Amino acid sequence: MRAVAAEEQAKAERPEPLGLYVHVPFCASTCAFCAFYQVTPTAESVKCFVNCLSAEGGLVGWDRPLSTVFWGGGTPGLLSAADLGRLGDVVHSIPGGAAPAEWTVELAPSSVTKERLAALRSAGVTRVSLGVQSFRPALLEALGRAHTRERVYRAYDRAGFASVNLDLMFALPGQTASEWEADIDEAVSLAPDHISTYCLTFEEDTALWVKLSQGRVRLDTENEARMYERTWERLGAAGYEQYEISNFARAGHQCAHNVNTWRMGEWAGLGPSAASQKGGWRGSNIADLSKWAVLVGRGERMTEDRTALTPALLAEDALVFGLRMNQGVDLGRLRTRCPDAPWGRVGALIDRLAAEGLVALDGPWVRLEPRGRLLADSVGSEIMVAFAPPAAAVAC
């Protein structure tokens, strides 16, 4: 009894993390690879966005202070300094939103200016994430990026936040392994606190996807695997610890907001297309600025893909996403949190994956081996099948 009471008291003193994600749906142009929801901004649409965001914030039941805030997009850094200040006020007006421990803003290097950075600093932003993608001029052009290599340097020199991340992409059409290594080395030479390395996904209806379906570019999975391995070696040797398939950080610089989502914590998403997971529900806002504004005006949010979070669904996702983290998953804790999941089938699968050298077991912990990390998507699919009701598992 005493142990339970102590645990309850500890929980009350140190509540579970709560994140806030804000989707800022504006970009100056559309990159060849990108499927995130975004439109070209106008004075009218930006005004509507900021006002409706404030209204949407009023629809959420904020039951504890925010631990992290993440403004993604789109390109939040495209808003004027004054609009960034207004967006900051929306966060401050949320109960418990005065001073989150981590506040990240995604910036495209082409939109970084002193005025915008000053507005972000005075709002309380602690971390910026620069979408570099590559330092090679030809690749930047092929991706449809609006910045040059020089612009990245200028943006990085000006940034000056407690934590700075650089986003890089690999397995790009025409990119060689040595070009990729040169990009990694150039990013490392800037000494950021965090580096995200994303393997190109051909998202439906993007310009690159059209080229792939027309046979004008092709997939090269062997080259992709080689690039993954080189990334781990090179960034590890440079002092960046890998903590998730695509993410590397110096000590103390992991992205707490993303870690909370991968650990299946709670967050509220505001803005068109933003996803939320809170109060036993998961769902997304509609990916359309005008329709989102109408729905918010009616007091409605999270209208798309609304799903009740059953213990089995939470366990499945905690395992699929938790395994993408190098620390892995504490299966003992997960079983206690979600005792009703099909642990017999899942346990048998994990034993098989261990026998195949894809995962390692260490007491209650399970984590991906390097070969498992290369096959993380298919390991994730197998876990989903093991969690599915038997009839669905047979149908798959």
Ligand SMILES: C[S@@+](CC[C@H](N)C(=O)[O-])C[C@H]1O[C@@H](n2cnc3c(N)ncnc32)[C@H](O)[C@@H]1O
């Ligand atoms: C939501 S985007 C926004 C970043 C910001 N607007 C910019 O472009 O600088 C965040 C990151 O996701 C990555 N990303 C977006 N689409 C991708 C894709 N199809 N494949 C791999 N990475 C992708 C890029 O590295 C990008 O910087």
Ligand code: SF4
């Ligand atoms: S990658 Fe960034 S700048 Fe490019 S279209 Fe996507 S959100 Fe906009």
